Amino acid sequence: MNTPILSTRAASLTLDGNAGAIEILKDITLDVMEGETLGLIGPSGSGKSSLLMLLGGLEQATSGEIHAVGHELTGMNEDQLARFRRDHMGVVFQSFHLIPTMTALENVAIPLELAGAPDAFDRAQAELEAVGLGSRASHYPSQMSGGEQQRVALARASAPRPKILLADEPTGNLDGVNGEAIMDLLFGLRDRHGATLVMVTHAPSLAARCDRVIRLRDGQLDQEAVSA
Ligand SMILES: Nc1ncnc2c1ncn2[C@@H]1O[C@H](COP(=O)(O)OP(=O)(O)OP(=O)(O)O)[C@@H](O)[C@H]1O
Ligand SMILES: [Mg+2]
Secondary structure, eight states: OOOOEEEEEEEEEEEEETTTEEEEEEEEEEEEETTOOEEEEOOSSSSHHHHHHHHHSSOOOOOOEEEEEEEEEOOOHHHHHHHHHHHHEEEOOTTTOOOSOOOOOHHHHHHHTTTTTTTHHHHHHHHHHHHOGGGGTTOOOOGGGGHHHHHHHHHHTTTTSSSEEEEEEEETSSSSHHHHHHHHHHHHHHHHTOOOOEEOOSOOHHHHHHEEEEETTTTOGGGGOOOO
């Protein structure tokens, strides 16, 4: 656990709003170690989701550097970023983000197929079984509960065995029981596959399960709150 797999150096994100440029993230310098589980907390609007987007190559830093899995993300074009995400990142969102016109099996298999897996559908079926949804493979997202949809999203994110799993309030839209089940699955996937996990959460019980928790405040890291 002593090599950083994700690093940011003075990373900032500025977006153009109606009233001019808005500084969303300011001067973020952070190392995430291989195999670490990092919790990201902070008030609404403090920049947690934005930081996750930078770490995952879903958004480009305005200045500073982002290094991930030995790649420098800053300066990559859209195609390079898309390939990087496909090869190294699994992302889970609060609102599942499944493709509504695809079955559960297709939602998991298509990204595998795009990544060149010859046995994408067999592997996708096994991934669905691993999250307890083997019998729901032919169902569409609209036919599934929120907890079930999030389990499909977890299967999809972990199927390519990404080195890094990013999760943005993965239990935010679920009740306590379903949220617990998702967290157990997420930590189980991390344990089985050795992924590094960065997770945004509002739930103290989830933060308590992380190796380290950092807090954002107004787009900056709150150094006093950083715990080891
Ligand atoms: N595309 C955008 N254009 C302009 N401002 C944005 C954009 N996306 C986010 N913001 C602003 O950036 C700030 C950080 O947003 P972000 O979504 O990262 O916060 P968050 O910590 O994830 O909040 P929450 O807990 O509510 O999810 C907010 O002030 C938000 O309004
Ligand atoms: Mg957010």
